[in-house]
Amino acid sequence: MAERKASRTAVLVCQGRAVADGRMAVGRFSDPVAVELLTAPERVLVEQVRSGVAPQVFGDRIEYGLLSGVSETLATRTVTIDDALRDRGNTQLVILGAGLDARAWRMKELADATVFEVDQPASQQDKRQRLGERTLLAGSVRFVPVDFATDSLDAALAAAGHDTTRATTWIWEGVVNYLTREQIAATAAVVAARSAPGSRFIITYPAPSVRNTLGRRIVRPLWALARRQNPIADEPMRSTWTPERMRELLDANGFEVVTDIDQLTVAQELDLAVERGPFLRSGRIVVADRI
Numbered sequence: 001m002a003e004r005k006a007s008r009t010a011v012l013v014c015q016g017r018a019v020a021d022g023r024m025a026v027g028r029f030s031d032p033v034a035v036e037l038l039t040a041p042e043r044v045l046v047e048q049v050r051s052g053v054a055p056q057v058f059g060d061r062i063e064y065g066l067l068s069g070v071s072e073t074l075a076t077r078t079v080t081i082d083d084a085l086r087d088r089g090n091t092q093l094v095i096l097g098a099g100l101d102a103r104a105w106r107m108k109e110l111a112d113a114t115v116f117e118v119d120q121p122a123s124q125q126d127k128r129q130r131l132g133e134r135t136l137l138a139g140s141v142r143f144v145p146v147d148f149a150t151d152s153l154d155a156a157l158a159a160a161g162h163d164t165t166r167a168t169t170w171i172w173e174g175v176v177n178y179l180t181r182e183q184i185a186a187t188a189a190v191v192a193a194r195s196a197p198g199s200r201f202i203i204t205y206p207a208p209s210v211r212n213t214l215g216r217r218i219v220r221p222l223w224a225l226a227r228r229q230n231p232i233a234d235e236p237m238r239s240t241w242t243p244e245r246m247r248e249l250l251d252a253n254g255f256e257v258v259t260d261i262d263q264l265t266v267a268q269e270l271d272l273a274v275e276r277g278p279f280l281r282s283g284r285i286v287v288a289d290r291i
């Protein structure tokens with residue numbers, strides 16, 4: 001496969017967490033590390049959205065609107081995932097498509113855990129530069145470069161010391177939408193084969209939504225018109241899943257669904273005032289345990 005660039009959506013969702021930190025779901029959501037992983041230019045838009053004042057310039061407004069919506073998505077999914085992670089308390093955590101996920105640097109609950117960060121090599125390289133000498137809160141972190149489309153996740157995890165006799169929590173957050181069904185099925189099979197009893201698999205996934213598909217199509221030319229680079233343009237959506245199909249995938253791999261919730265419901269439970277309800281409704285988070 002051709003050399004890929006570092007993921008821009010990884011930066012976008014990191015900006016989303018930086019926007020949400022201290023402003024949304026306070027007491028339930030916190031990611032003070034997110035802003036520190038961003039460059040100075042990337043922080044400018046974060047500050048703008050945190051101010052709550054929408055800019056007048058057309059291009060600025062499009063960027064503002066996207067990040068504002070992303071921050072709602074990130075606050076809701078992070079709370080749900082962190083709760084499920086703490087609740088299980090496994091001492092191995094594998095983050096699939098880790099991007100700028102800061103759990104190993106922000107969650108003291110991971111003090112006894114070995115964290116395996118799996119991501120495509122360019123994104124991982126970019127993250128390591130951004131991290132610098134930051135203090136780790138997890139027991140240890142191992143970087144595992146893998147492209148799900150071309151590399152063997154199984155071999156890479158084995159080489160990194162992942163222990164198949166110990167229970168693992170797996171997080172696959174904001175990634176499956178960029179993969180084909182075949183890539184997702186192949187990765188889920190590796191997760192299954194490496195999951196001891198007590199393992200937990202947490203996945204965020206987009207449910208089919210005509211509204212969202214149309215919305216993306218309508219917005220695309222606006223970015224060109226504004227002469228701005230759409231951060232999601234280079235990473236096209238490759239799959240959506242109904243809850244039924246996701247359950248079938250997990251069942252087939254020996255995982256039993258514990259919860260499968262849409263992000264609008266999470267927002268309502270958190271009493272979060274959101275502006276993009278329909279978008280949140282199609283974003284889902286499933287938590288499944290090894291049978």
Ligand SMILES: C[S@@+](CC[C@H](N)C(=O)[O-])C[C@H]1O[C@@H](n2cnc3c(N)ncnc32)[C@H](O)[C@@H]1O
Binds near residue numbers: 118119173
């Ligand atoms: C939207 S970001 C999400 C990052 C992180 N999970 C989070 O929520 O902050 C998508 C991530 O998926 C990774 N990714 C996409 N396709 C991939 C592939 N084929 N192999 C490995 N990683 C991939 C990207 O490098 C990026 O880090």
